[in-house]
Amino acid sequence: MKAKNKHDHRPTAASLTHFRSLLSNHMAKKGLRSTDQRKLIVETFFKSANHVSIEELLADVRAEDPKVGYATVYRTLKLLTECGVAFERRFGDGLTRYELADEESHHDHLICVECQSIIEFEEPRIERIQEEVADQHGFRLLSHKHEMYGVCASCQAKLNRASGTR
Amino acid sequence: MKAKNKHDHRPTAASLTHFRSLLSNHMAKKGLRSTDQRKLIVETFFKSANHVSIEELLADVRAEDPKVGYATVYRTLKLLTECGVAFERRFGDGLTRYELADEESHHDHLICVECQSIIEFEEPRIERIQEEVADQHGFRLLSHKHEMYGVCASCQAKLNRASGTR
DNA sequence: TTATATGCAAATTGTTTGCAAGTAT
DNA sequence: ATACTTGCAAACAATTTGCATATAA
Helix, strand or coil, X not given: CCCCCCCCCCCCHHHHHHHHHHHXXXXXXXXXXXXXXXXXXXXXXXHCCCCEEHHHHHHHHHHHCCCCCXXXXXXXXXXXXXXXXXXXXXXXXXXXXXXXXXXXXXXEEEEECCCCCXXXXXXXXXXXXXXXXXXXXXXXXXXXXXXXXXXXXXXXXXXXXXXXXX | CCCCCCCCCCCCHHHHHHHHHHHHHHHHHHCCCCCHHHHHHHHHHHHCCCXXXXXXXXXXXXXXXXXXXXXXXXXXXXXXXXCCCEEEEECXXXXXXXXXXXXXXXXXXXXECCCCCEEXXXXXXXXXXXXXXXXXXXXXXXXXXXXXXXXXXXXXXXXXXHHHHC
C-alpha cells in the first residue's frame, strides 16, 4: 500500500477530481471558457511543488508551450483562488506564492530567517483554539495563516561555528 | 491608577526607553547618525496608531516637517525593523504596515474579509503550543504571525439582510 | 574634514490592464 | 456570430537606488 506521510504534498486523485469540479462549476456559472492555456496552467499547478511562485509556474508551463504569457498565468491563478482551489500566500520576500487549497492538510509554516527554508506543521490543538477565539468574537472563520519565524537547527549550528572562529 | 486594558496600544514610558536604547545601540554599533528627520520619524512612529503604513506615517511626519521624503521614511522604518523596534506586517492589501515590537503584547489578528476591520487577540495557550512545535523542529523561535480571516458579526448580519431582500 | 544622510527623481519589481487578434461556444 | 481569451506592451503601485547636496561627528 502506498504510504502518504504528512509532508507529502502530492494531492490524491480524489482531491484533484474535487478541485477540477470546483473549477468547472465556477467557470460554468460565470460563462468562462476552457482553453488550452488554462488547462495547461491548471494541470501544471496541480503537479507543482508547494508554494510555487508565478515565475516558477510560468517556467514549467513554458517548458510545454513557450508562448504562454505572464498575464495569463496571473489571470488563471486568480481564477483558481476565487473558486477556492488555490490559496495565496505572502511570506517575507515580496512574492506571492500559491498552494493547493487542500482542506485535509491544514498545515502552517515554520520559516527560517537565515536560509528561508520552510517547514510545515499541523497542530489540531491550535485549530481548535482558533475556532474558539473566532466564536468569542462572533466571527465566521474562513481561513488562517500562521507563520512562525526563527532560526533552524542547521543555521544555528552554522552561526555558532562562525562566531567561534572569531 | 491608570487602567491599561489589553486593547490599549500606547506603549509605556518604560518600553519606549527600552526601544530608544535598542535603536541608539544599533546606530552606535553601525556608525549611523542621529538626524532631525530620523528623530522626527521615530518619535512620530512611537505616537502612531498600530499598523501604520508608510503613507500614513509620512503624512504625520510632514505635518511637522513638510519636506521629508518617502525614501527617508522607508529607510528609517527598515532601520527600526533591523534593530527589533518595529515589526513589518503584510495583510491582504498590498501595503506593508508597521507595529511596535512590544514583547509584552504578543497579540494576533482576526481580520474581516468584508469590512477589513482588524481585531486583536491574545492566546497564551497558542503561544505555548508554538514554543513546543518550534522545539520539536529544533528551531529557535524569533517571532510569529498568526492571522485569521473571516466575516465579522456585523458583516454577517449585513449579508443576511442583503440576501433576505432578494 | 569626511563619512553618513537627505531629497529628489529615476529605476526596479511584482502585478494589472487595454487592446487588437485569436478562439471556444 | 459573439463573447470570452490571449499575448504583448504599456500602465501601475510599492519600494529601492543613484547621485548631488547637506550635515553630524
